[in-house]
Amino acid sequence: MPLPSNPNGPGDAALRAPLQGIxxxxxxxxxxxxxxxxxxxxxxxxxxxMEIARGGITAVMGPSGTGKTTLLRLITGQLAADSGEIxxxxxxxxxxxxxxxxxxxxxxxxxxxxxxxxxxxxxFENVAFPLREHTDLPERLxxxxxxxxxxxxxxxxxxxxxxxxxxxxxxxxVALARAIVMDPExxxxxxxxxxxxxxxxxxxxxxVRRLNDALGITSxxxxxxxxxxxxxxxxxxxxxxxxxxxxxxxxxxxANGSDIVRQFVGGLPDGPVPFHFPxxxxxxxxxxxxxxx
Amino acid sequence: xxxxxxxxHSLAESLVGLGTVVRFFLRTVAACPAALLxxxxxxxxxxxxxxxxxxxxxxxxxxxGMVLGLQGFQLLQRFGSEEALGTAATIGLVKELGxxxxxxxxxxRAGTALASELGLMRATDQISAMEMMAVDPxxxxxxxxxxxxxxxxxxxxxxxxxxxxxxxxLVGVQIMGVDGGSFWSQMRSAVDLRDINEGIVKSCVFGxxxxxxxxxEGFFAIPTAxxxxxxxxxxxxxxxxxxxxxxxLLTAAFL
Numbered sequence: 100m101p102l103p104s105n106p107n108g109p110g111d112a113a114l115r116a117p118l119q120g121i122x123x124x125x126x127x128x129x130x131x132x133x134x135x136x137x138x139x140x141x142x143x144x145x146x147x148x149m150e151i152a153r154g155g156i157t158a159v160m161g162p163s164g165t166g167k168t169t170l171l172r173l174i175t176g177q178l179a180a181d182s183g184e185i186x187x188x189x190x191x192x193x194x195x196x197x198x199x200x201x202x203x204x205x206x207x208x209x210x211x212x213x214x215x216x217x218x219x220x221x222x223f224e225n226v227a228f229p230l231r232e233h234t235d236l237p238e239r240l241x242x243x244x245x246x247x248x249x250x251x252x253x254x255x256x257x258x259x260x261x262x263x264x265x266x267x268x269x270x271x272x273v274a275l276a277r278a279i280v281m282d283p284e285x286x287x288x289x290x291x292x293x294x295x296x297x298x299x300x301x302x303x304x305x306x307v308r309r310l311n312d313a314l315g316i317t318s319x320x321x322x323x324x325x326x327x328x329x330x331x332x333x334x335x336x337x338x339x340x341x342x343x344x345x346x347x348x349x350x351x352x353x354a355n356g357s358d359i360v361r362q363f364v365g366g367l368p369d370g371p372v373p374f375h376f377p378x379x380x381x382x383x384x385x386x387x388x389x390x391x392x
Numbered sequence: 393x394x395x396x397x398x399x400x401h402s403l404a405e406s407l408v409g410l411g412t413v414v415r416f417f418l419r420t421v422a423a424c425p426a427a428l429l430x431x432x433x434x435x436x437x438x439x440x441x442x443x444x445x446x447x448x449x450x451x452x453x454x455x456x457g458m459v460l461g462l463q464g465f466q467l468l469q470r471f472g473s474e475e476a477l478g479t480a481a482t483i484g485l486v487k488e489l490g491x492x493x494x495x496x497x498x499x500x501r502a503g504t505a506l507a508s509e510l511g512l513m514r515a516t517d518q519i520s521a522m523e524m525m526a527v528d529p530x531x532x533x534x535x536x537x538x539x540x541x542x543x544x545x546x547x548x549x550x551x552x553x554x555x556x557x558x559x560x561x562l563v564g565v566q567i568m569g570v571d572g573g574s575f576w577s578q579m580r581s582a583v584d585l586r587d588i589n590e591g592i593v594k595s596c597v598f599g600x601x602x603x604x605x606x607x608x609e610g611f612f613a614i615p616t617a618x619x620x621x622x623x624x625x626x627x628x629x630x631x632x633x634x635x636x637x638x639x640x641l642l643t644a645a646f647l
Contacts, residue, residue, distance in 0.1 A: 175524060204526040215521035217513075229525045232532070277525075 128153040128188055128285060128317045129174055135182035136166070136173060143169050145341040147183070151334075156311050156318040158328040161338035162363065162372050167321040168212070170338070171289055174319070175209060176200045188284065205233060208278030212290040214270040216262040216277070222249070223258040226277045233281065248276040252306060268299025275306060279314065286310065288320040292327050300327065307331050325364050329353070337363060339372065416608055419530050420538050427535035437540025441502040441603075442547060448501055449494060453552035456489055457481065457559025464560065465568045474570045478579030481560035482553075486583065486591040487646075490553035492639050495598035498545055499631030503606035506537050507627040510610025511620035519611070534611055538603045545599025546592060553591065590646045597638055602631045 129151035136144045143166040151157045161167050172178040173185055176192050185192040190203055216225045226245045230236060236244070249255040252272040262270060271291060278286060288307065292300050308331045311318045322328045329335070329349040337345040337352065337360060345352055345360045353364060362370030378384070427434060464480045510533065513519050522529045557579075564570040606627045613623035 177520060177523065201526040201528070204524055207524065209521070209524040211517045211521055211524075213517060215517035217518055217521075218516070229527070232525065232527045274521075281525075 126153055127151060129319070130186040131174075131183070133183040134173070134180055134185065136169065136178070136180050138169075142341055144180075144183075147338075147342050149336055149343055149346075151317070151319060153317055154315070155333035156307065156320060156331055158332035158335040159319065159321045159338065160323055160325065160328065160335060160363065163323065165338045166341070167323075167338060168289055171209075171287055171319070171321055175204065175207060175287065205281060206284045207287060208281065208283035208285070209287045210271065210274050210278050210289065210291055212293060214262075214274035216265075216270060216274055218262050220261075221258070222254065222260050222262065222265070222273050225262065225273060226280050228277065229281050244280060245276075248280050249273075251279070251310070252276045253302070266299070268295050268302060271295070271299075271303060272306070275303075275310070279310060282314065283316060285317045285319065286314075288318065288322075290322055291320065292322060292324045304331055325366070339363075412612075413604075413608060416530075416611070417604055420534050420604070420607065423528070423531040423535035424539055426531055427539055430536070433532075433536040434539050434543070437536045438543050439540075440505065441498070441537075441540045442544030444505075445498060445501045445544070445548060446551070448497055449548045449552050450555050452493060452497055453490075453555035454559040456493060456552075457485065457556030457561075458563045460484055460489070460556065461560035461563030461568070465564050465570065474564075474568075475574035475578055476582075477560065477564040477570050478557075478575035478577075479582040481564070482557050482579045482583050483587055485553040485556040485560075487587050487594075488639075488643075490556065491549045491591055491594035491598055492635060494549040494552045494595065495545065495602055495635040496632055498541070498548060498599075499602045499606070499628050499635070502541060502544070503602050503627045503631055504624045506541065506603070506606035507610035507613070508620055508624045510534070510537070510607060511613030511615075511623045514611065514613050515615040515617075515620055529611075534607045538607050541603025541606065542596070542599045545602065546595040549591065549595035549598075586646075590642070593646075594639065594642050597642060598635050601634050601638060605631050605634065 127150040129149070131147060131149040134144045134147040134149075135142070147170075159167055159170060169178065173180055173192070174187060176187075176195060180193070188203060188206065190199065192200075195203065216222075217228065220228070223245055226248055227241050230241050230244060234241075246255055246258065249258055252275050254269060254272055254276065257265065257269060257273070262273070265273060291303050291307065295303065304327055307318060307320060310316070320328055320332065329352075332349055335346060335349055335352050336343050339359050345355050345357060347355070352360060355361070355364075359371040361367070362372060368374050460481045461477065464477050464484075465474055468474045468476055468480065510519075513533070519529045519533070522532060561572075561575055565572045565575050609623040609627045609630070613619050
């Protein structure tokens with residue numbers, strides 16, 4: 100089923116117009132320079148540099164615990180960097196006021212790992228939520244917009260269901276409809292494929308690509324599902340040890356010969372990212388007389 | 393030296409905690425006018441905190457009033473002044489037991505519901521999602537819940553006191569044989585507006601305190617099952633201690 104190119108607006112050209120007003124076509128929409136961030140004294144990022152190009156789908160990958168979700172929270176201003184610079188759509192996140200941050204977020208949509216639907220209201224009301232909060236549109240128009248977005252994710256028929264009645268894949272598709280209801284310029288996905296069955300995964304994968312192309316937006320996808328994300332991404336960044344260790348197109352990353360990239364892309368159990376968490380000597384600990392480690 | 397350092401450290405932590413509570417309270421109060429304009433959100437919370445607590449408040453009020461009637465009758469009988477039972481029960485309920493017991497029950501029923509609801513919303517990223525949709529969760533979630541509690545609490549305390557007085561009358565007049573006319577007339581002549589004002593002020597202050605504690609604990613709950621459970625427990629314990637402490641201060645102030 101083909102997605103409507105932009106059921107809510109006059110067309111792609113009009114959707115791209117605000118982007119050009121912010122910065123020229125082709126410039127980076129997210130620029131991160133020398134980013135430093137630590138949690139409880141443990142550095143998560145140390146000197147991370149990254150540029151995410153406007154338009155297209157950029158994948159941010161890395162082993163579990165490398166701070167992919169933390170990076171998203173830093174980009175969206177949910178967390179503040181300890182050092183370095185993050186510039187999103189021309190706004191320096193260090194200088195941004197609360198009002199400017201909220202204005203910036205109106206131009207973003209985010210799909211959380213678990214959907215994060217509001218559980219006390221229906222699917223329809225969840226998708227209508229940003230419209231009701233930010234606009235004074237008449238009820239009839241809100242209804243039309245919501246049904247269009249639900250149609251785009253294939254869940255118009257589930258409009259009256261409650262979030263508790265949805266499957267994991269449906270939950271994420273509703274969250275996606277909610278994320279695009281305000282026609283964002285940047286769409287951010289946090290681990291969109293986790294825990295999905297192959298059919299739901301295929302649906303989400305197709306939606307990521309089609310929504311990006313149809314709405315003319317920039318998509319940032321955090322994932323560690325190499326095979327799936329390689330199929331749709333235009334550019335990929337691989338994080339490890341608090342830095343970007345490789346970046347390029349999916350083909351370039353596949354051809355990259357470094358150990359860390361080969362381990363991650365090939366799914367090898369041991370390599371630069373060790374199988375074992377750092378621990379004292381195994382036999383020494385087994386033979387120790389102490390009851391506890 | 394180490395002890396001193398630890399004391400200073402915990403003192404500094406307490407001050408930071410207090411600062412966070414005060415800042416949260418001011419932000420919530422600042423968001424209240426905007427929340428009041430969305431009357432549907434506030435009325436839903438008044439229903440959740442107030443109407444859904446009615447049964448437990450009424451039942452408790454009835455039993456507390458009946459006990460008061462029984463104990464009061466036994467005590468007053470020693471001095472031959474059983475007719476003053478209406479006055480004693482009413483003053484005890486309106487000034488003290490009504491606001492205090494209602495606040496404790498409110499913290500146990502509505503407070504825990506508020507804290508766990510907000511805590512679960514935090515744990516399931518609903519609050520983060522709201523922030524990402526450029527919707528201020530303090531304005532959209534916290535302020536209506538806070539206002540709901542503040543509005544519901546004095547109404548619940550009034551209902552508690554009213555049912556309690558009928559409970560005392562039921563035991564004193566219907567069972568123990570106190571004269572009904574004396575019960576009501578002495579009550580009407582002895583209880584003045586000042587007594588009722590004290591009860592109203594107390595229940596309003598307790599409403600603000602209990603609602604603030606509940607929304608604060610829920611909003612800042614650690615986003616895990618254990619964190620939400622701990623926030624719920626802390627809501628009850630902190631509310632109980634704060635209510636009893638404030639009750640002493642307010643009673644002293646009204647003397």
